[in-house]
Amino acid sequence: MVKKKTNTEQRIVDAAKEVFILKGHDGARMQEIADTASINKALLHYYFRSKDKLFERVFHEVFSEAFSSIAEVIGRANTIEELIEYFVSYYVAMLKSKPYLPNFILHELNRNPFMVVDLIKDSGMDKSFLIQLLVKESNRKDIRDFNPVHIMVNILSLSIFPFVAAPIIKGFIFDGNKVEFDNFIDERTQHITSFINAAIFKNQS
Amino acid sequence: MVKKKTNTEQRIVDAAKEVFILKGHDGARMQEIADTASINKALLHYYFRSKDKLFERVFHEVFSEAFSSIAEVIGRANTIEELIEYFVSYYVAMLKSKPYLPNFILHELNRNPFMVVDLIKDSGMDKSFLIQLLVKESNRKDIRDFNPVHIMVNILSLSIFPFVAAPIIKGFIFDGNKVEFDNFIDERTQHITSFINAAIFKNQS
DNA sequence: GTCTATAACCGGATAGAC
DNA sequence: GTCTATCCGGTTATAGAC
CATH class of the missing domain: 1.10.10.60 (Homeodomain-like)
Structure with missing residues (x-):
């Protein structure tokens, strides 16, 4: 005990x-x-x-507050649609409750890059599973021809960056209006998933 | 003089x-x-x-190294296609030559958010021009119905975030292989523009 | 303008009483 | 375990000679 x-x-x-x-x-x-x-x-x-x-x-x-359950979330995905949905909704919800996380980790990433990367490697996030899934799915007929690594980075960028740049978005775009910014964040999960889906699937009107 | x-x-x-x-x-x-x-x-x-x-x-x-010419670049755009192309190619090229920029500015953004936001406001970047262009273009028949602010944030996220998270991408995804990472960055402009275009335009196969 | 020497201060770390 | 008092190295900043 x-x-x-x-x-x-x-x-x-x-x-x-x-x-x-x-x-x-x-x-x-x-x-x-x-x-x-x-x-x-x-x-x-x-x-x-x-x-x-x-x-x-x-x-x-x-760090473990941020990454402890992400591996399990990813592991549940069988298709790229599921991967996108699970990943984005988990990340945006998590960052909404811990908006300080990205900057804290990125700050340490500059002071001590190898330590942080090693922590990520040990976090149970299964890179080969992810790549395997993305490569398999990229062969589907209804999906455009994209490099899976770029797709992965896109998912992360769209989910995380708005929190990293929050003071700029809040201050410059919304003129400091907190309510409008919170609305923006609340719309974010829905927007990102449909944006990515529109980008990767063929023949949608 | x-x-x-x-x-x-x-x-x-x-x-x-x-x-x-x-x-x-x-x-x-x-x-x-x-x-x-x-x-x-x-x-x-x-x-x-x-x-x-x-x-x-x-x-x-x-700061002015980073933002001095962005206003002029944006001002040349008449359509959303041009805006995306000019914006992404300018940003990715600039960050490729000054990869330290995002972290340096983001770090100060945490220490001193109002100062940085004020600098951006004074940088000549014309927010109303940008919004006006995006709103006008969002009425086009060949474009999907998206919130312009999200589109703007997406363009920034996709262009800037890979540089912010470079040590993670290099270390975790490419196992520290610098050449593969540089390749990835070189493909980035092309990938982002076609990714965004695929997302916002209707009826593409 | 440029230097050496040093002041003044601050912050992490320790000693030792309770 | 918790406290007060203090040490000591390092860092910003200044004095004053050249």
Whole structure:
């Protein structure tokens, strides 16, 4: 049986998550984390030896929040239609509830690319299954001739990028109007799936 | 006539650009910038009063490298086909030569969202022209019924995101093979334009 | 303008009492 | 486990000679 984590330890991790997400690894201050957790700096070092160790813990937790169930979602798909639908609806819904995720991960991707890529490889996401499915489906008569890798990148781009660029879309396109932006996000799953389907299927009017 | 900038000043800005892009605002060190420019720290403060002032100068320069000609490119478009072609080919080519740009700007977008959005507004990019063109074109009989804002965001997403996520695509999809990744980028302009065209135009086989 | 030396400060980490 | 007090290295910024 897993030993129950102390209350303080979780409080620290939660506070660290908040500050690291807001300020990034380099911008975050141990003092601010301590203040947010309502404890003192020394205690941070008692639970986690260093800032880097604390960050590592936070990153792993945040990362698995994002990727723990994606492999299973993909695995259920038998056709490209299902893959698109499952993938997009899962990603957009998940990012709607955790909009900070893409920037947090991309930030670390720049500081430490190999570590992040290794984490993705270990996440259970089955690349060969994905490629196999896409290659098989690309032979269908009703589907246009596209490179499966581009299709995969397109699905990711259309789902994730609006969250990465959210302040620009909100500020520039919607003049800071939060309601209009939220509407836009709510329409997004439906729009992306029909947009991609229109692109890859032949003979639709 | 504009006074010619001293050699040293430009050397500092170039060095700062390099370091800030690589390490980000918070991760960059004035010492490293000085070393890169082959001068000493004191001289940095002689030319620019503080780290923040130097960063501001660098950011403005990098930003205008990215956006100075985009407004003119968009302005030449009369139809949605032209808009897509001009926009995608300009962006992908520009990002191919400056792949660091998206992350640098997105990083600052998190630190300072309003400043970045204000810069975009002042960049001469004519939002109403863009919307007007898209709305007009969306009435065409040969075009599917799509929300113009989503189309605009799609064009941006498909063009920019692969550069943002480059280490993941390179590392995870292409197993670190740089040549395959470069090929992928070279195919990208062509792929995106035909993908978007297939999505928005009716009755294509 | 450019340098060396140093001030002033900040932030991560530790010592040691309770 | 939790606290206060403090250390110590590193970083921005300045003083002052040349």
